[in-house]
Amino acid sequence: xxxxxxxxxxxxxxxPERTWETLTSADMSPLFWSGCAIExxxxxxSRVKLTREGVVRSxxxxxxxxxxxxxSYSFIRRYLPEYESEGASQVTFExxxxxxxxxxxxxxxxxxxxxxxxxxxxxxxxxxxxSLKTLLETGQPLSDIRRSAGQLVATAxxx
Amino acid sequence: MEAPxxxxxxxxxxxPEKLWEALxxxxxxxEYWSDARIESNWKPGAPVRHVRGDVTLNSGEVLxxxxxxxxxxxxxxxxxxxxxxxxxxxxxxxxxxxGPQVRxxxxxxxxxxxSKTLTLIGxxxxxxxxSLKTFLETGAxxxxxxxxxxxxTS
Numbered sequence: 001x002x003x004x005x006x007x008x009x010x011x012x013x014x015x016p017e018r019t020w021e022t023l024t025s026a027d028m029s030p031l032f033w034s035g036c037a038i039e040x041x042x043x044x045x046s047r048v049k050l051t052r053e054g055v056v057r058s059x060x061x062x063x064x065x066x067x068x069x070x071x072s073y074s075f076i077r078r079y080l081p082e083y084e085s086e087g088a089s090q091v092t093f094e095x096x097x098x099x100x101x102x103x104x105x106x107x108x109x110x111x112x113x114x115x116x117x118x119x120x121x122x123x124x125x126x127x128x129x130x131s132l133k134t135l136l137e138t139g140q141p142l143s144d145i146r147r148s149a150g151q152l153v154a155t156a157x158x159x
Numbered sequence: 160m161e162a163p164x165x166x167x168x169x170x171x172x173x174x175p176e177k178l179w180e181a182l183x184x185x186x187x188x189x190e191y192w193s194d195a196r197i198e199s200n201w202k203p204g205a206p207v208r209h210v211r212g213d214v215t216l217n218s219g220e221v222l223x224x225x226x227x228x229x230x231x232x233x234x235x236x237x238x239x240x241x242x243x244x245x246x247x248x249x250x251x252x253x254x255x256x257x258g259p260q261v262r263x264x265x266x267x268x269x270x271x272x273x274s275k276t277l278t279l280i281g282x283x284x285x286x287x288x289x290s291l292k293t294f295l296e297t298g299a300x301x302x303x304x305x306x307x308x309x310x311x312t313s
Contacts, residue, residue, distance in 0.1 A: 010285060013301055013302075099312025101303050133289070143260065153257070
């Protein structure tokens with residue numbers, strides 16, 4: 001028995017192409033992804049890793065990649081043993097043009113019944129995708145929001 | 160088994176006070192909420208209506224009004240008979256300041272299993288809240304909205 005998938009849809013005033021480029025860029029991602037860089041060559045089967053300050057936080061493999069349309073990768077959190085032992089879940093992004101906007105739909109699925117990761121990602125994705133939207137629409141991300149001592153806190157600057 | 164509900168969080172570069180105005184004043188909601196004005200005097204128990212032109216889209220009453228932190232009202236879909244028959248649900252807005260931005264959490268609950276209204280609002284809220292965020296951060300809303308469950312672009 002699996003827990004339900006986490007899904008989140010956000011509408012962004014830009015093109016699917018620009019959304020795609022920003023979301024998959026090792027240089028841009030730390031701006032909106034709580035300081036994490038996402039790195040991959042985005043070929044099916046290639047490694048995907050999320051690093052912060054040189055430490056690998058999560059990693060997985062590209063499962064599907066159709067630029068500006070659909071991206072799917074497996075996801076294992078690496079930095080805490082209790083998370084790592086849960087094994088891989090799956091992250092899928094779908095990009096749909098709607099007039100001058102993009103509908104970006106995230107589905108994160110494959111959580112075991114007692115998952116400790118699902119609540120973490122359910123809290124994190126809205127922060128990441130809100131900041132991505134702000135960056136694409138205004139040129140500046142939100143100020144970095146992270147969990148500290150059980151509380152969400154925002155830093156004054158970026159990340 | 161979890162009770163059927165819809166929950167959505169969005170983080171917005173604005174103040175709790177500005178966000179509160181954007182949620183409660185008709186001249187603001189009509190900018191980003193698919194042309195719908197919200198009408199209420201916001202006293203406990205007072206009627207709340209979403210109105211587009213002379214059509215009442217949804218109506219309910221004020222259950223909690225605690226500016227600029229927490230707002231709850233009941234919600235019955237009025238313009239589509241098959242939804243109206245499902246009766247009232249309720250929506251809660253919670254605003255939390257976080258440095259120079261706010262977290263807005265919208266929880267819409269009180270649905271029967273298999274509710275059509277839940278499917279309708281589950282598609283609608285991300286559009287409304289994405290447009291609200293864009294409106295507060297850039298001064299102009301998104302060029303999308305929804306009527307009778309269908310997305311339109313402008």
